[in-house]
Amino acid sequence: MQDEKIRLCVDHPLGPGQGVPLTEAQAHYLFGVMRLAAGDRLRLFNGRDGEWRAEVEAAGRRSGALRVTGQTRPQAQGADLWLMFAPLKKARTDMLVEKAVELGATRLMPILTEYANAERFRPDKAEAHVREAAEQCETTLLPQVDAPRPLTRVLADWPEGRRLIWADEGAGRAGERLAPLPEGPAAILIGPEGGFSPPERARLAALPYVTPIALGPRILRAETAAIAMLTLWQAQRGDWV
Template sequence: MADAKIRLYVDHPLAGGQSVPLTEDQARYLFAVMRLQPGALVLLFNGRDGEWLAEVAETGKRGGRLVCQSQTRPLQAPPDLWLVFAPVKKARTDFIVEKAVELGVARILPVQTQFTNSERLRADRQQAHAVEAAEQCGATFVPEVVELQPLDRLLAGWSADRRILWCNEAKAGVATALAGQPAGPWAILIGPEGGFSDRERAKLAALPQVVEASLGPRILRAETAALAALTLWQAALGDWK
């Protein structure tokens, strides 16, 4: 395993002796860029079957084949935690998605609010970014990035048993707000740079699932708020305890 320095996400079942075909892009990366030869070792994961050590069996310009040898780690699924956030500028949205994968979330849900500055977000691009983050940080699970949707629509279909940690600067700190709260299904809600509108605030405050909390005395940028909230929730109710 010491020679396996490359981790690769594949959309294919993984098991002992399993043959794994490569896409053209994957083959180009492994054989043209990294210059792997038959017999080289690669770590594979698919978000379902854990991490596997695989050997290069066939190489080609437009494809190739790996064969799984042994499982190196089982699937490590994150807590049932969603991140709901209003997209910001491209590089900062990329940062939010990347750090959400590293810190451990089960689902990423971009939402359009009244004051959201970025009106477009390609879910397929952010999903690819989530895969890349998982490859780099050693994660065996890749959260789904859903299509951008209006906040009102998301809240209209919200499950009664999933609590929402709403990062609201007007309330008590997160540690106090989460004290005594149960684990289970949760979501963290991060607003846009301009904050939520009065109508959105009233709607959120009326939801029985909502737990309001401040992230401290300083005003945080959206990506910093997401990072801080995820960290504090994981320490209090997640798998960091």
């Protein structure tokens, strides 16, 4: 394979002439699955140093080395957008993580709420999905993945100057118009399938940095609401405009 269709996300620093050793899993993917050989080219990124062209220097069954030859793109900065979500069932969480990368979220924050669907969220598994999605969608952005934290604690530590955009499923059915999204750094908040509890709703409604947004007359599943809100934000305030 002589073109550079293959993109690999690595941890190693990237720069001109840089040597990049491969893990066993990376060597298996490049040489066992994708059938690259010495001299073949690919592209690398690490979420910090942009995207670089590299060549295979050594290809083994369980190891290998690449050499960076030149930069293909500078590091994208992305728009400053966090996604806070209650972990869902596994397949839907995996899908949500993949879509959040495609749609340019810069931080993924699993939150624990009173009506949680699932307590389990594995940040290491989510990070693997992040890297795979980033390889696929041609981005150089790797969103940070947090460990799950209770909603109450996240709200108590809220940083100054960031708006919290609350996908409020109660609002849409009342026939409210879709409001414009606030400007500046933002976080999108999506509740679990069962919604937020009355005390959680009251707390959110009272916070000065919260903007509730209705997403139409139908009840969206949590992951649909997340994708829709990420889309609207990128289209109004993010890197789609």
